[in-house]
Amino acid sequence: MADVRQIVIDIISDIAPDEDVTNLDDKLSLREQLDLDSMDFLDIVMELRKRHKVEVPQEDYPKLATLESCVSYLSPKFA
């Protein structure tokens, strides 16, 4: 079973190298905790596809709002 939480955090730290990703609250929105805009969310989606062949359709972008929602939405795709 892939560690989806870590996969997302790894991608974020590559996209936004200046952000501190060590103390993220899984229930709070990533946007509130980090300097991420819609362009950065596109990059998360593009990296998921590039690195893990996981597709996220545009209408599902809101499901990547928090780390917790990322894990519940993406886990079946990694299964």
Next chain:
Amino acid sequence: MKYDAIVIGAGMSGLAAGIRLAMFDKKVVLLEKHSIPGGLNSYYQRRNFDKGGIRQFDVGLHALTNFIKKGEKGKPFSKLLKQLRLSYDDFKLCPQTYSKILFPDIELKFSNDFELLLTEVHEKFPQQIDQFNQLVEKVRAFNELDLSLGYSSSRETLKAILSDEMLIEMILCPLLIYGSAWEDDMDFAQFVIMFKSLYFEGFSRPHGGVRTIISLLMKKLEEAGGEIRFKTAVSEILTNDQGEAIGVIAGDQELLAPVILSSIGYPETVKLTPQMKIMPRVGAMTFLESIFVFDQKIPLEQIDSTIVFYNNAPKYDYRPAKNYFDSNSAVVCFPDNYETSLRSGEGTVRITYMANYDQWKALPKADYDILKEKVGESALSLLKKLNPAFEGKLLFKDVFSPTTIERYTSHLKGTVYGSIDKTRDGRTPVKNLYIIGTDQGFLGIVGSMLSGISMANLHGLMNEI
């Protein structure tokens, strides 16, 4: 040959778009007519006959707008760094000293600290400070990146807030000449982009000039696997029976791709597309620039501003010169004044005048050279007026005209800020053909790169998902 995307033009927007597409494994090719990259922001060199070696010159870039300090977030420049995965330090930015807007008997200084401009307005237009603050709040709250906005006049908006006409003219002067395709006015969304990028954020220059930026972008494009072809002009944009763009003819080759991003200008793109019947209007604004090299830089004790926006009348006339060039108004750039620590070696000054394309185009060759001489003399006397104590000996001069701009950039009528018909979401009447760069409507070098990035995201990456 088949590609996932074709980018026409390897200027700032084309390079940025190419990087984004290649970064996510798109097979992309950039087609550049010229032998070097950069487009409107490029460079050239001339042999130094006195001492040997060569002198390097920037074209276009006076200043990189949108200055931020390292670590500042949520700004256009920081978005650019993230999207292209570049580091702040790679740009080797040298901040400006300060710049000034110089009108008869009055000047306004501004720097990378917005407080300076506020203080200046407070001192010189005390009656207007509350209204000016109101304007600042309006600019701050405005979402200039909304791609659905239509044209609205900046002058009208300014007149509704400020009552001092001189202040309106002075505020508009740098913003118009650093970005407006329209005569005497600009779209308010573009005014906001420019106000934020010049007055809120400010100027810097990469150490090494425009080459530093271009080589960063070229390296990134190569690492990402993007292809680039120089001396490769596109002669036609091909469409299918449904009227959708499917590829281009470049040289003697047919290149096919489902997405075509054109950075060469909206009217220039239409000219290559027989499918498109409606011609966007070509802007009337074009310029002349004189470049001087002296045997010394301006001494530290004489150093004034980095850029002077000079206007010798209370009203700022931003329109084609009536008589070849307008010596009553100029932008004077001192590229050495970004780094006050480096005062040895030769010094450079660049002076830009508004010009008149039709008149320059009609000049016979002999008169053309004589008139260029006159432009140079006029610019030198302006320099003397602004820096009377400077005793540098002139070693080199060069003047380029609207026809020079047309020749090297292939922009119709030598425009620098493109068409007055922008396409903010990049779409054209032809499906799969998109406009990036100046005619998409973001301005300056940072704006151009963000245009390439956002259009590549929107039309090259997101539509796939």
